[in-house]
Amino acid sequence: MFIEGILSDDNSIFKFLRGLDLDLFLSKPQFNHLTAFLNHMTRESYDGKISNVKHRHRTSLGRFLNKSQWECDAISTHLQSYITSYIYNRSQSTGQPVYVSIDDMTCVKTKPSSQASHPIQGCGWHFSHVAKRQVYGHQFVAVVLSCDGITLPYQLIPYEKDKASKIELVQQILKTLPTPPLKGYFLADSWYTCTSLLTLAHDEGFAYLGAVKTNRVIFPKGHRPKGIQLKVFAHQLNLKDLDLVTVGSTQYYTYTYEGRIKGGELVKIILSWPKKTVFNEKTLRCFISQDNQLSAKQILKHYTKRWPIETFFRDTKQSFGLANYQIRTLKGIRRLMLLIQLVYLYIHQKKTNHQSFGETLRMHQIECYRDVIKFVHDQTRHGMNLSSIFETLKVA
Incomplete structure (x- = not known):
């Protein structure tokens, strides 16, 4: 026994x-x-x-x-179906939207010598947002589904840059999602915000809502047809152009741009600063939304729903050794990621x-x-x- x-x-x-x-x-x-x-x-x-x-x-x-x-793939597909049903039923019963959060994380490994006979498969050089530099190891792309305070891991897979870009990998994952029963949002940071994901969100019945880099070109009145970067446009604003909104316990000054971006998409973009550092370029954050019915406050509030994917990374690293595995084959690593999804789901339930x-x-x-x-x-x-x-x- x-x-x-x-x-x-x-x-x-x-x-x-x-x-x-x-x-x-x-x-x-x-x-x-x-x-x-x-x-x-x-x-x-x-x-x-x-x-x-x-x-x-x-x-x-x-x-x-x-x-x-x-068959790891068959079990993964079965698990995705279970998680989708659980979250979508939650949305149907509560009237709350479905959030699909997208992000990646890097697990640092020791670079092997040229004489190593069995180096770890799939390792390479990746930019680490935490270290703010290139590091050697594996990078994992994660997609989690959330609704009404429930967050479940939909997919967690290693990124292989020789097979597809991260955007293409995310597109492959998101195309497996059915149309949400009510409202649905793709949430991502500025590294993923691009025309192809905006288009995919629309085609899949979701609205894209994410951060956008401040060098993104917009086309407000007076700056057509060439356009102007968001951070440059921000210098032309004054306090009377801004609105003060409160999200949680924090106040932000915001400016709302409605119009087209480079690529032709009609969107709403929020420029925001914490109240105490208004017009400081270092604290300027910009957010993009395909749902033009949302106010600035609603867009900022919806974006906070992306935070559970960060806590998912933290919890799996601390509790399930996500960064400490010692497996050399990509097949084994993919299977271990599936086991991490399963044990996370078990504890979460x-x-x-x-x-x-x-x-x-x-x-x-x-x-x-x-x-x-x-x-x-x-x-x-x-x-x-x-x-x-x-x-x-x-x-x-």
Whole structure:
């Protein structure tokens, strides 16, 4: 008996995976490996390394991730269908819009020597927004779906620059989304804002709403046909041209431009500054929206709904070792990203409205400890000796 067999139904990842029908895609040994892996990903000792997974030999788990014949893409598609149904049903029942947030993150790895016989596949040089320079490692593109305070990971995959650009990769992912039941928004930072994604959002029944670089060219009256950059146009404004809006607890001065941008798209662009640093070029932030019915305040408020993708990266790094994995094949890395999505979904479905993700994970860990202690207590009462208990718990 393994520890996962000791856990109560309320804590059972086995029950969760069966509820997702993942046993239809995996053999019994593969399903057991998946269950064991996810169980130990929720432990305090897990830091992303296979060697942390107890009660399974690391060679067996390595084969499961790198070589075993199971369809990662089929499971990923099945999981996407589940997440889409969950979020879209939430939108239908609450009347709230669906948010599709797009972003990427970089995991730094050590650059191998030219003599390395087995370098990590898929590594390359990528620009890190955190380090603000080129770093060597993997870059992952993530798409998460949100509605009414619920955020679930739709896709998390490594970016391979020799196969497609990040924009093309994101387009491939977004084309798999059905039209939202009510309103829907694509949310992204300025690195993703481009004509092709604006067009795709419209074609897929969403509205694009994201940050835009301040060197973007607009065509206000008096600056046609050549246009003017947003940051240059901002210098021509004065305080009476601006509106003061409050988003959360922060006040911003804003200016609203409605018109075309380079590429011909008719949009609404908000130029905003924190109240205390109005007209400071370093604090100027610009946001673009295809939904021209939204006010400046509504656009800024909608954009804050992109924040959960940042917390998703933080939580998976801190709790599931997203940046610490030691897998050399791209197939294994893709499969590990799928496992991270699954374990994140498992912990999230246990979350209450008043708990953070970290608090929920900690409560789950405490509940698992209690289950093991309860098991020891019950077995002792039924006459099992200590050595047998040690053997059952694989700590003999």
